[in-house]
Amino acid sequence: MKFKLPNPGLDDRIPSHERLEILEKEETDGRPKWDNKTQYMLTCVGFCVGLGNVWRFPYLCQKYGGGAFMIPFLILLVLEGIPLLHLEFAIGQRLRKGSLGVWTAIHPYLGGVGISAMCVSFLVSLYYNTIIAWVMWYFFNSFQDPLPWSQCPLNDNRTEMHQSWTRVAESYVEECDKSSPVDYFWYRTTLNSSTNIDDSGSIQWWLLLCLLCAWTVLYVCCIRGIETTGKAVYVTSTLPFVVLTIFLIRGLTLKGSVDGIIFLFTPNAKLSNPETWLNAGAQVLYSFSLAFGGLISFSSYNSVHNNCEQDAVTISLINGFTSVYAATVIYSIIGFRATERFDDCNDRNILSLTNTFNLPERNITADNYDEFLHKLNLTYPEVIKDLNLETCNLNALLSEGVEGTGLAFIVFTEAITKMPVSPLWAILFFIMLFCLGLSSMFGNIEGVLVPLQDLNVFPKSWPKEALTGITCLGSFLIALIFIQGSGNYWLALFDEFAGSIPLLIIAFCEMVGVVYIYGIDRTYLKQQKGAATGYGCDGKILAGDLKHSRKKAMPMYSGGWKGVMLGCQNRCRDLLRCRGLVDETQRMEGAHLKTPEMYPTELNPDCCLADKLERPHCG
Amino acid sequence: MLAKVLLALSLVPALALALCQPDGQDAYNVRLSIKTALGANAYEWSESEQFLFRATLAFAMRQYTGQETFNVSSVIVCDETPRVSFWFVVTNPSNTATLIPKNTVEAAIRLSRNRINSAFLLSDKTLQFLGIPPTLAPPSQPSLPVWLIVFGVVMGLVTVGILALIISGFIERKKKEKTIEDEDEEEKQERIMENDISCQTLEGKNGVNNGAYTHDEDRLTQL
Numbered sequence: 001m002k003f004k005l006p007n008p009g010l011d012d013r014i015p016s017h018e019r020l021e022i023l024e025k026e027e028t029d030g031r032p033k034w035d036n037k038t039q040y041m042l043t044c045v046g047f048c049v050g051l052g053n054v055w056r057f058p059y060l061c062q063k064y065g066g067g068a069f070m071i072p073f074l075i076l077l078v079l080e081g082i083p084l085l086h087l088e089f090a091i092g093q094r095l096r097k098g099s100l101g102v103w104t105a106i107h108p109y110l111g112g113v114g115i116s117a118m119c120v121s122f123l124v125s126l127y128y129n130t131i132i133a134w135v136m137w138y139f140f141n142s143f144q145d146p147l148p149w150s151q152c153p154l155n156d157n158r159t160e161m162h163q164s165w166t167r168v169a170e171s172y173v174e175e176c177d178k179s180s181p182v183d184y185f186w187y188r189t190t191l192n193s194s195t196n197i198d199d200s201g202s203i204q205w206w207l208l209l210c211l212l213c214a215w216t217v218l219y220v221c222c223i224r225g226i227e228t229t230g231k232a233v234y235v236t237s238t239l240p241f242v243v244l245t246i247f248l249i250r251g252l253t254l255k256g257s258v259d260g261i262i263f264l265f266t267p268n269a270k271l272s273n274p275e276t277w278l279n280a281g282a283q284v285l286y287s288f289s290l291a292f293g294g295l296i297s298f299s300s301y302n303s304v305h306n307n308c309e310q311d312a313v314t315i316s317l318i319n320g321f322t323s324v325y326a327a328t329v330i331y332s333i334i335g336f337r338a339t340e341r342f343d344d345c346n347d348r349n350i351l352s353l354t355n356t357f358n359l360p361e362r363n364i365t366a367d368n369y370d371e372f373l374h375k376l377n378l379t380y381p382e383v384i385k386d387l388n389l390e391t392c393n394l395n396a397l398l399s400e401g402v403e404g405t406g407l408a409f410i411v412f413t414e415a416i417t418k419m420p421v422s423p424l425w426a427i428l429f430f431i432m433l434f435c436l437g438l439s440s441m442f443g444n445i446e447g448v449l450v451p452l453q454d455l456n457v458f459p460k461s462w463p464k465e466a467l468t469g470i471t472c473l474g475s476f477l478i479a480l481i482f483i484q485g486s487g488n489y490w491l492a493l494f495d496e497f498a499g500s501i502p503l504l505i506i507a508f509c510e511m512v513g514v515v516y517i518y519g520i521d522r523t524y525l526k527q528q529k530g531a532a533t534g535y536g537c538d539g540k541i542l543a544g545d546l547k548h549s550r551k552k553a554m555p556m557y558s559g560g561w562k563g564v565m566l567g568c569q570n571r572c573r574d575l576l577r578c579r580g581l582v583d584e585t586q587r588m589e590g591a592h593l594k595t596p597e598m599y600p601t602e603l604n605p606d607c608c609l610a611d612k613l614e615r616p617h618c619g
Numbered sequence: 620m621l622a623k624v625l626l627a628l629s630l631v632p633a634l635a636l637a638l639c640q641p642d643g644q645d646a647y648n649v650r651l652s653i654k655t656a657l658g659a660n661a662y663e664w665s666e667s668e669q670f671l672f673r674a675t676l677a678f679a680m681r682q683y684t685g686q687e688t689f690n691v692s693s694v695i696v697c698d699e700t701p702r703v704s705f706w707f708v709v710t711n712p713s714n715t716a717t718l719i720p721k722n723t724v725e726a727a728i729r730l731s732r733n734r735i736n737s738a739f740l741l742s743d744k745t746l747q748f749l750g751i752p753p754t755l756a757p758p759s760q761p762s763l764p765v766w767l768i769v770f771g772v773v774m775g776l777v778t779v780g781i782l783a784l785i786i787s788g789f790i791e792r793k794k795k796e797k798t799i800e801d802e803d804e805e806e807k808q809e810r811i812m813e814n815d816i817s818c819q820t821l822e823g824k825n826g827v828n829n830g831a832y833t834h835d836e837d838r839l840t841q842l
Binding site for chain 2: 210
């Protein structure tokens with residue numbers, strides 16, 4: 001006997017199997033539906049596969065030892081990811097409501113779980129769309145050659161001096177000179193970042209335009225809910241994979257890419273380190289976009305007979321595969337960048353030596369550099385010291401593990417500038433990031449809009465377009481805090497606190513709610529397809545409304561049953577036999593309802609009026 | 620007499636060398652990186668190449684000052700290294716004992732930098748005049764930044780999409796309301812219902828026995 005908390009009235013709040021069958025046939029649900037299974041799968045894959053797969057997983061993989069990180073990750077994917085995903089799909093599909101409705105159906109006191117999921121979805125969508133705005137800014141700037149982040153901008157005083165010549169003296173902006181062009185472009189040109197969070201700075205108008213663009217694109221894709229989202233995901237969910245493949249092929253042809261991949265997958269033998277397992281677990285949880293409520297919503301638009309267990313396994317595997325695939329691609333490019341930097345470092349040292357000692361060119365190469373240095377150091381040690389030669393270490397360059405925005409906007413953009421035809425690669429890369437982010441945003445917005453509708457915040461008469469519009473507009477106005485001077489500090493704050501602990505707590509409550517309050521038994525048994533199966537024998541029969549449906553020429557039993565509990569008691573069976581609903585050919589424990597095709601086409605009028613259920617002659 | 624002439628002649632190069640001093644006040648250091656620039660097509664640095672350099676520099680001085688008195692002999696080179704780097708000075712053609720000041724030389728080189736580079740198939744980076752930074756072309760500033768153009772295109776498409784969807788949704792809603800009104804009209808002419816079962820079904824029908832009952836009847840023997 002599995003432990004279960006008492007939950008009276010549960011069956012009143014949830015639709016029964018029979019009702020679900022009927023709703024399925026009738027389509028009187030009023031809920032939106034997926035056009036086909038592909039749309040549903042692409043939407044869920046898009047929601048799960050997001051920016052984290054590209055810029056968090058490779059970093060963790062590299063930090064905790066490549067191949068050795070995969071093992072905890074894959075184990076926890078199966079033990080943690082698949083069950084939780086299955087849970088969300090199953091309750092959504094069974095209870096056919098958004099996240100708030102589902103939890104209030106399981107138990108009224110659990111409604112708070114739905115509301116907190118809505119809050120988390122809202123906070124996350126605020127800053128997530130700002131990141132998309134940044135991606136769009138870089139995308140807009142990728143349509144020029146040379147790319148703006150490949151060189152420092154010239155100083156203002158270039159126009160003052162030497163006006164008699166057509167060409168002007170070089171003088172770079174000092175800040176850029178001291179750091180690097182990519183850093184300058186990110187921190188100064190894009191963010192115009194202030195020094196700390198207290199110093200708000202002003203609203204950066206160029207980011208304002210990009211943020212406006214991001215929210216309007218989101219609006220146009222979500223304007224009618226899954227009707228429009230379902231079309232958009234054909235592009236946003238598939239394009240990242242195409243681009244990743246293109247980058248993989250391009251990356252493998254570059255020098256040093258294989259070194260990067262080997263470095264990524266070489267295990268550091270840190271399996272015993274608990275931090276590895278913790279980070280793997282956290283990555284699985286956050287990567288699956290669980291506890292946002294979006295997945296529950298999406299799953300509730302499915303047919304009742306959909307095999308959600310198979311879906312959960314499929315999506316988990318796709319998510320895991322994408323993480324590994326993206327890590328490979330990213331590290332092939334990072335390997336290329338590290339090798340370039342290593343070569344540049346060596347070249348600078350060689351040039352230093354050649355120029356100082358006026359040796360012929362090409363005398364010192366990368367191979368004999370060390371012996372030359374040694375020889376020169378013996379004869380001119382002070383001169384060598386004054387040169388301040390750098391130490392070039394390829395491994396150190398590869399280990400410069402960067403994650404998050406640093407990876408996308410600094411490291412990767414720098415790597416792109418070193419590739420031929422840079423604008424093309426930049427455009428492809430930022431389109432990929434944009435699609436990854438946008439498809440995740442669909443899920444977030446779903447997790448916000450559906451609970452808002454369930455809470456009846458907006459009047460029912462308002463069209464869906466207006467609801468979505470108001471939500472997007474409100475979010476845009478609040479997200480203005482992220483585009484002021486201190487914006488990226490605010491974003492880091494939100495990312496740290498809104499999208500971490502709350503999700504853990506919500507996921508935990510979901511688990512407890514479904515296992516102990518809803519009952520793990522029901523969850524298990526309800527997976528069976530086909531004819532409704534009886535379970536439990538409480539022998540309650542609620543009167544069925546027989547509604548004659550004029551819309552369908554179907555058997556007259558297509559109507560609303562309020563919930564017939566089949567039990568093994570004779571009375572149940574007799575009454576149902578009266579209605580000709582019991583399929584006597586099935587001799588198993590518990591009565592079985594006939595499938596709708598087997599329903600009698602004509603009613604026995606004496607037996608079949610609702611108020612005549614108790615008539616003894618029906619037996 | 621001959622001895623005096625010989626002495627004078629031998630002094631001239633010495634005098635020339637004295638004028639050209641590495642780190643001299645009016646001297647410039649030049650560094651060429653031919654192999655880096657040309658790779659396999661690199662030429663060897665020889666006396667003739669040196670002659671070309673001095674001639675080009677004299678040309679640059681002529682262009683800048685406008686005086687056509689500068690000659691190859693006005694440019695003195697010293698301290699050549701295998702790196703292919705050397706120092707040079709430019710003497711005043713009217714008074715070979717004095718040197719042209721540094722600023723003038725720099726200005727002349729800047730003016731004809733392109734011509735000097737092309738003479739050697741090199742660029743600003745590979746033919747370095749140490750102390751004279753390479754010059755850059757001013758970046759072409761388009762009237763409208765590129766990113767604004769792309770932004771405008773994207774926003775235009777999105778706005779058109781939004782309007783199209785809103786308007787089509789509005790039209791559909793109007794159509795649905797109309798069809799519902801039409802259906803309500805029909806319903807009034809429908810058959811009378813009682814207990815949600817059409818009366819016609821109940822009237823005049825004896826009912827048909829359900830198959831579920833058939834085997835029960837067989838248990839009773841027929842009379």
